[in-house]
Amino acid sequence: xxxxxxxxxxxxxxxxxxxxxxxxxxxxxxxxxxxxxxxxxxxxxxxxxxxxxxxxxxxxxxxxxxxxxxxxxxxxxxxxxxxxxxxxxxxxxxxxxxxxxxxxxxxxxxxxxxxxxxxxxxxxxxxxxxxxxxxxxxxxxxxxxxxxxxxxxxxxxxxxxxxxxxxxxxxxxxxxxxxxxxxxxxxxxxxxxxxxxxxxxxxxxxxxxxxxxxxxxxxxxxxxxxxxxxxxxxxxxxxxxxxxxxxxxxxxxxxxxxxxxxxxxxxxxxxxxxxxxxxxxxxxxxxxxxxxxxxxxxxxxxxxxxxxxxxxxxxxxxxxxxxxxxxxxxxxxxxxxxxxxxxxxxxxxxxxxxxxxxxxxxxxxxxxxxxxxxxxxxxxxxxxxxxxxxxxxxxxxxxxxxxxxxxxxxxxxxxxxxxxxxxxxxxxxxxxxxxxxxxxxxxxxxxxxxxxxxxxxxxxxxxxxxxxxxxxxxxxxxxxxxxxxxxxxxxxxxxxxxxxxxxxxxxxxxxxxxxxxxxxxxxxxxxxxxxxxxxxxxxxxxxxxxxxxxxxxxxxxxxxxxxxxxxxxxxxxxxxxxxxxxxxxxxxxxxxxxxxxxxxxxxxxxxxxxxxxxxxxxxxxxxxxxxxxxxxxxxxxxxxxxxxxxxxxxx
Amino acid sequence: xxxxxxxxxxxxxxxxxxxxxxxxxxxxxxxxxxxxxxxxxxxxxxxxxxxxxxxxxxxxxxxxxxxxxxxxxxxxxxxxxxxxxxxxxxxxxxxxxxxxxxxxxxxxxxxxxxxxxxxxxxxxxxxxxxxxxxxxxxxxx
Numbered sequence: 001x002x003x004x005x006x007x008x009x010x011x012x013x014x015x016x017x018x019x020x021x022x023x024x025x026x027x028x029x030x031x032x033x034x035x036x037x038x039x040x041x042x043x044x045x046x047x048x049x050x051x052x053x054x055x056x057x058x059x060x061x062x063x064x065x066x067x068x069x070x071x072x073x074x075x076x077x078x079x080x081x082x083x084x085x086x087x088x089x090x091x092x093x094x095x096x097x098x099x100x101x102x103x104x105x106x107x108x109x110x111x112x113x114x115x116x117x118x119x120x121x122x123x124x125x126x127x128x129x130x131x132x133x134x135x136x137x138x139x140x141x142x143x144x145x146x147x148x149x150x151x152x153x154x155x156x157x158x159x160x161x162x163x164x165x166x167x168x169x170x171x172x173x174x175x176x177x178x179x180x181x182x183x184x185x186x187x188x189x190x191x192x193x194x195x196x197x198x199x200x201x202x203x204x205x206x207x208x209x210x211x212x213x214x215x216x217x218x219x220x221x222x223x224x225x226x227x228x229x230x231x232x233x234x235x236x237x238x239x240x241x242x243x244x245x246x247x248x249x250x251x252x253x254x255x256x257x258x259x260x261x262x263x264x265x266x267x268x269x270x271x272x273x274x275x276x277x278x279x280x281x282x283x284x285x286x287x288x289x290x291x292x293x294x295x296x297x298x299x300x301x302x303x304x305x306x307x308x309x310x311x312x313x314x315x316x317x318x319x320x321x322x323x324x325x326x327x328x329x330x331x332x333x334x335x336x337x338x339x340x341x342x343x344x345x346x347x348x349x350x351x352x353x354x355x356x357x358x359x360x361x362x363x364x365x366x367x368x369x370x371x372x373x374x375x376x377x378x379x380x381x382x383x384x385x386x387x388x389x390x391x392x393x394x395x396x397x398x399x400x401x402x403x404x405x406x407x408x409x410x411x412x413x414x415x416x417x418x419x420x421x422x423x424x425x426x427x428x429x430x431x432x433x434x435x436x437x438x439x440x441x442x443x444x445x446x447x448x449x450x451x452x453x454x455x456x457x458x459x460x461x462x463x464x465x466x467x468x469x470x471x472x473x474x475x476x477x478x479x480x481x482x483x484x485x486x487x488x489x490x491x492x493x494x495x496x497x498x499x500x501x502x503x504x505x506x507x508x509x510x511x512x513x514x515x516x517x518x519x520x521x522x523x524x525x526x527x528x529x530x531x532x533x534x535x536x537x538x539x540x541x542x543x544x545x546x547x548x549x550x551x552x553x554x555x556x557x558x559x560x561x562x563x564x565x566x567x568x569x570x571x572x573x574x575x576x577x578x579x580x581x582x583x584x585x586x587x588x589x590x591x592x593x594x595x596x597x598x599x600x601x602x603x604x605x606x607x608x609x610x611x612x613x614x615x616x617x618x619x620x621x622x623x624x625x626x627x628x629x630x631x632x633x634x635x636x637x638x639x640x641x642x643x644x645x646x647x648x649x650x651x
Numbered sequence: 652x653x654x655x656x657x658x659x660x661x662x663x664x665x666x667x668x669x670x671x672x673x674x675x676x677x678x679x680x681x682x683x684x685x686x687x688x689x690x691x692x693x694x695x696x697x698x699x700x701x702x703x704x705x706x707x708x709x710x711x712x713x714x715x716x717x718x719x720x721x722x723x724x725x726x727x728x729x730x731x732x733x734x735x736x737x738x739x740x741x742x743x744x745x746x747x748x749x750x751x752x753x754x755x756x757x758x759x760x761x762x763x764x765x766x767x768x769x770x771x772x773x774x775x776x777x778x779x780x781x782x783x784x785x786x787x788x789x790x791x792x
Contacts, residue, residue: 620751620753620754621751621754623750623751623754624747624750624751624754624756624757625746625747625748625749625750625751625754625756625757626743626744626747626750626757627682627743627744627746628673628674628675628677628743628744629757631673631674632674635670635674
């Protein structure tokens with residue numbers, strides 16, 4: 001089974017088996033070993049996925065589509081169970097399984113002794129299965145099925161501590177808000193199904209649309225509807241509000257689902273559908289604008305958050321915005337370049353953001369569940385490994401030169417710069433977006449290092465909740481940190497800047513080649529852009545420097561001049577309050593009206609039903625159980641009837 | 652001369668007596684007998700008309716009525732017997748449990764006496780000379 005198509009189902013099946021085993025383990029009293037199936041399955045799947053990447057890269061063929069198996073069919077709608085292996089899906093698969101392996105190992109230490117241990121690992125395995133399915137699916141409706149699968153697992157894991165009302169509310173919010181996007185996603189799929197000759201298989205659909213160019217307005221609508229789904233899942237403006245609340249879940253969950261994998265599903269979707277988006281420049285500029293707005297807004301909110309995990313959550317939202325910025329340029333510039341930039345940023349971001357979340361988890365573990373940066377500080381001596389690994393992650397996120405984040409962020413900025421210099425419309429918009437991206441890069445560096453200094457610098461302060469936990473985490477937690485730290489430092493420099501391995505590898509993806517053909521954009525030469533690199537380095541170092549000057553004492557003392565700005569940021573720009581007033585409250589009023597109307601209808605129904613009851617009340621005494629009475633009424637009735645017949649009818 | 656009218660008068664009288672008896676009496680066996688009486692009144696009508704018209708249609712009908720009445724008598728008496736076994740009473744108004752919920756049972760202001768059933772005859776144990784009752788004593792003489 002060395003063929004790529006033989007490996008893919010095995011990778012898909014392993015976590016599913018692990019989920020079943022973990023569920024069985026927790027049922028038969030072996031919950032203590034529930035982590036074993038997940039770790040083994042992820043590790044084997046990761047090895048297989050890396051093999052898959054190597055196999056896909058070599059040779060002439062770069063795409064394999066499995067034979068379609070009909071899942072269900074109704075009229076024109078025919079839904080197949082088909083998987084596809086191409087560079088895009090294989091690299092995503094390798095990333096997901098690799099990160100998941102280390103997070104699973106970390107979890108076995110982090111969740112140790114928790115009473116929902118078995119449940120946690122069963123749902124985590126199910127999540128990895130759904131995510132692999134989402135990556136491999138070659139059919140829109142199959143994709144939706146796995147898409148909802150990861151949504152469900154996210155719901156279950158955010159609400160993992162379901163006794164806590166805030167966790168239950170966060171889980172509900174995450175599910176409902178993403179549902180808004182999913183509605184658009186489904187509509188988009190049906191529109192595409194109609195436009196694309198009643199096909200739902202991705203490859204077939206793209207082929208059909210390439211040969212029969214669709215109506216531009218219709219295509220733009222379809223693309224925007226698909227983008228709705230991505231906005232919901234990948235927490236973009238205006239639907240990003242669920243992601244910061246999702247931090248109620250256990251920290252490794254935040255690392256895996258809400259930083260590295262699930263939230264990037266939207267980016268992956270747009271990368272998969274690049275052949276469609278490349279033909280719809282109007283949709284693309286909206287994608288880019290949404291990405292830019294999100295990046296800036298989330299970075300601004302992250303500036304003053306005091307919850308370490310929330311800083312990271314807003315940072316995730318902001319970095320996802322970066323990815324959408326890059327995706328939004330596909331079509332204006334070569335889609336291969338744009339998608340490579342987005343996917344590369346996704347790839348490096350998965351490493352350093354997973355790392356940052358895990359270190360936050362390590363800090364939280366040591367501090368006895370306290371995650372408010374105002375309550376602890378100076379943990380440099382106490383937790384040396386965590387400190388170093390956090391520094392690696394923060395430096396990578398901030399875009400310090402030569403680290404992963406630097407290279408990928410530069411690719412994003414380069415794609416924006418190229419878009420602003422192209423001969424297509426909207427160059428001004430892309431130029432503005434590039435400025436926004438630079439500003440965001442500055443803010444990113446600032447808030448990341450603000451969190452770093454507040455946590456690890458200054459005098460040592462430990463909250464009393466920490467108790468005897470206040471020490472470095474055990475090896476089972478620090479080793480994943482070290483592995484991911486190495487990834488965060490070096491995965492960028494290894495994969496792209498000198499060898500261009502990543503872009504060449506992704507460039508072989510047939511759908512991206514098709515997108516390039518459809519958009520007619522020129523390929524971009526890979527050259528190192530000194531201006532952009534210098535500017536972004538300057539912004540990043542500037543951000544770090546400002547943070548150093550303000551926070552090197554490890555405490556937050558704000559000059560009065562910027563206090564209002566920070567208050568605005570601390571209150572999340574009042575977005576939740578605005579949503580509450582603009583959507584939740586009117587919906588509540590509507591619900592009250594509906595309830596009143598429902599009560600009116602009920603009263604009407606009750607009135608109708610009371611008529612037979614009254615009649616029944618009235619004639620019930622007739623049924624008194626006396627034989628004589630029945631006989632008498634029979635005789636009298638017969639008499640009346642006969643009298644009627646005799647007197648009337650025979651007259 | 653006995654005309655058709657006489658037959659019909661007898662039949663009507665029979666039917667009327669049966670009806671009144673059925674409606675007024677509460678003893679189930681009496682009620683059953685009254686019902687039989689009504690049936691025979693009808694049967695007489697049939698016979699009378701058969702003779703009046705000079706054909707056998709009515710006679711045939713009466714044969715059916717008799718057959719059905721015989722079956723009905725068997726079933727009805729069996730039911731009466733079972734009811735009696737349950738409630739030790741032949742009063743039809745004791746059986747009101749099929750009335751609607753919430754309707755109070757109809758209670759006669761002058762209830763019938765529930766007759767105590769006679770003790771079943773028993774044999775004297777073996778080896779003991781039976782003590783004879785007065786009537787037996789008389790019969791032996």
